Amino acid sequence: MKCAWCDSPLQSAGSRGRTARYCSGRCRTAACRHRKQLPDALDRTPRWIRWADRDGNKVPVNPRGHAINAHRPTNWRPVEDVQDADLRGFVLNGDGIVCIDIDHCLDRAGRPQPWARALLRHFPDTWAEVSPSGNGLHLWGRAQHTGACIRRFHGHRVEVYADGRFITVTGNPVPNCPVILADLQEAIDTLP
Numbered sequence: 001m002k003c004a005w006c007d008s009p010l011q012s013a014g015s016r017g018r019t020a021r022y023c024s025g026r027c028r029t030a031a032c033r034h035r036k037q038l039p040d041a042l043d044r045t046p047r048w049i050r051w052a053d054r055d056g057n058k059v060p061v062n063p064r065g066h067a068i069n070a071h072r073p074t075n076w077r078p079v080e081d082v083q084d085a086d087l088r089g090f091v092l093n094g095d096g097i098v099c100i101d102i103d104h105c106l107d108r109a110g111r112p113q114p115w116a117r118a119l120l121r122h123f124p125d126t127w128a129e130v131s132p133s134g135n136g137l138h139l140w141g142r143a144q145h146t147g148a149c150i151r152r153f154h155g156h157r158v159e160v161y162a163d164g165r166f167i168t169v170t171g172n173p174v175p176n177c178p179v180i181l182a183d184l185q186e187a188i189d190t191l192p
Contacts, residue, residue, distance in 0.1 A: 001020070003021070003023035003024075003027050006027050006084075007084070008023045009023070010022075011023065021080075037171045037173060037179070038079065038127075038169075038171065038179070039127045039179050039180050039181050041097060041142075041180075042079070042090055042097070042140065042169075042181070043079050045090075046076055046077060046078040046079075047076045047091040047092075048078065048079050048081065048082045048088060048089070048090060048091075049061075049068070049075060049076065049082065049089050049090075049091060050062070050063065050085045050087060050088055050089070051070075051087045051088070051089045051166070051168065052065060052087060053087065058089070058166075058168060060075070060089065062075070070089070070166040071091065071093075071164065071166075076091060087132075087168070088169050089166040089167055089168050090166065091166045092162055092163050092165050092166070092167060093163050093164075094146060094162055095163075096142045096143065096144060097140070097141075097181065098141055098143045098160060098161060098162045098184060099138050099139065099140050099160075099161045100123070100137075100138070100139035100140075100141070100158060100161075100184070100188075101136065101138055101159040101161060102116060102119065102136055102137045102138075102139070102156075102159075103131070103133070103136040103157065103159075104135055104136060104156075105119075105135070105156070106130070106134070106135045110130070110134070112137070115153065115154040115155075115156055116137070116156075118153075119153050119154075119156075119158065120137075120139075122153070122187055122190075122191070123141070123184060123187045124141075124182040124184065124187065125177065125178050125180075125182060126140060126141040126177070126178065126180065126182035126184060127139075127140045127141075127173065127177055127178060127179055127180060127182075128140070128174040128177045129173050129174060130170055130172045130173075130174065131170065132168050132170055138167060138168075138169075139184070140181055141181045141182045141183065142181050142182070142183050142184060142185075143184045143188050145160060145162040145185075145188060146162055146163060147162060147164060148160065148162070148165060151191040151192065153191060158191060160188055
């Protein structure tokens with residue numbers, strides 16, 4: 001058995017006869033802090049995958065780097081299985097968790113551009129993170145939505161995803177955003 005955080009061999013069984021998951025208190029604390037960057041609704045939902053950048057394409061992969069089908073439930077994992085991966089993603093399956101993908105909306109200093117600030121005010125406070133590119137945002141929330149749609153906000157593209165897709169997750173939250181998935185239904189419905 002290996003530590004769920006650092007992959008070091010486990011030396012002993014856990015307390016109370018349970019199987020140990022971490023090699024030390026330091027690893028247990030690090031794993032807990034890392035998970036706290038994610039809302040509980042994502043953290044508890046075992047629909048996580050790893051992905052690799054192959055020629056600019058995000059390809060879902062298994063731990064050995066072989067391509068997989070992200071939409072096959074047998075390939076989904078709990079967050080603990082991918083928490084050490086730099087490139088991880090969450091699979092949307094139409095259960096009410098949605099992601100709003102906003103590309104090219106941050107300036108070089110990482111601040112939202114004026115149109116993006118207006119868009120963020122359009123949505124209720126919800127968990128938001130910087131996308132892997134470093135110049136976009138992912139807003140996560142709940143809504144009864146299916147598939148994908150593209151909307152325009154002040155002339156800029158806003159993508160809404162609810163199922164049939166995996167979304168990259170950086171765990172790099174927008175400062176001061178709540179660690180919850182808010183109800184985004186009305187905000188999505190009223191996008192132009």
